[in-house]
Amino acid sequence: MDQGWTEGDTVGKCMVTYNRNRIKEAAAVLFHHTALDDETMPWKHYRDEDQLFTFMTMESPSNIIHGESRNLRKFDDSFINITMTHRRDSDVFTPYVTPDDVTSMYSRGKDYVDDLISKKKKVALWVVSNCKKIRGSRLRMDYVTKMVEAGLPVDRFGHCFKNKKEFSRFSEKQLQSYKFYMSF
Structure with missing residues (x-):
C-alpha cells in the first residue's frame, strides 16, 4: 500500500x-x-x-x-x-482524518492559522486522473473549467492534464503554498 x-x-x-x-x-x-x-x-x-x-x-x-x-x-x-x-x-x-487529527489541528489557535495562511500564495490545486469515465467525473471537469474561465486561479494536474509526472515532483513546501484543494 x-x-x-x-x-x-x-x-x-x-x-x-x-x-x-x-x-x-x-x-x-x-x-x-x-x-x-x-x-x-x-x-x-x-x-x-x-x-x-x-x-x-x-x-x-x-x-x-x-x-x-x-x-x-x-x-x-x-x-x-x-x-x-x-x-x-x-x-x-473510517474517515479520512481521525478525531485526534482534528483536535490537534483546531487546538493550535488563531495565531497558528494566521501564520499558516500568510505562507499560502496560491489559490487552488486540483489533481485528477479520472476525466471522462463516468458522469460525475465529466461534471466535475466542467465545473472546474467554468471556475477557471470565471477567473479563479486553479492549478490543475494529473492524467487528465498530461502533467502527472510534473506534479509528482512537487515538494511539501509547494503543496502547502495552496489555500485550497479542490475535492469532489
Whole structure:
C-alpha cells in the first residue's frame, strides 16, 4: 500500500499484517476493493466461519462500479460480512482524518492559522486522473473549467492534464503554498 497502515501497526486491539500465511490467526480479513479482482469464487483459501471478511475502500461507490469496471457480483451474499469505508453508514466508519487529527489541528489557535495562511500564495490545486469515465467525473471537469474561465486561479494536474509526472515532483513546501484543494 502506498498509504495506510504498515506491517505491525496496531489499530485498537488489532495488529496489522499483510502476511497471508497468518490468515488462520485473523479475526478479520480486510479486502481492499482492488484485491478482490484477483480472487475467484468459490473461495478456495482458508476461512474460519467466525472470521469477518471486510470490504475496504475510500473510493466512491460510483467510481468502483462504473469508473473502474469492477465486477463484485462474482461474490455471493455471504463472502463479505462487513464494510469499512469513509461513508458513515459503513459497518466500520473510517474517515479520512481521525478525531485526534482534528483536535490537534483546531487546538493550535488563531495565531497558528494566521501564520499558516500568510505562507499560502496560491489559490487552488486540483489533481485528477479520472476525466471522462463516468458522469460525475465529466461534471466535475466542467465545473472546474467554468471556475477557471470565471477567473479563479486553479492549478490543475494529473492524467487528465498530461502533467502527472510534473506534479509528482512537487515538494511539501509547494503543496502547502495552496489555500485550497479542490475535492469532489
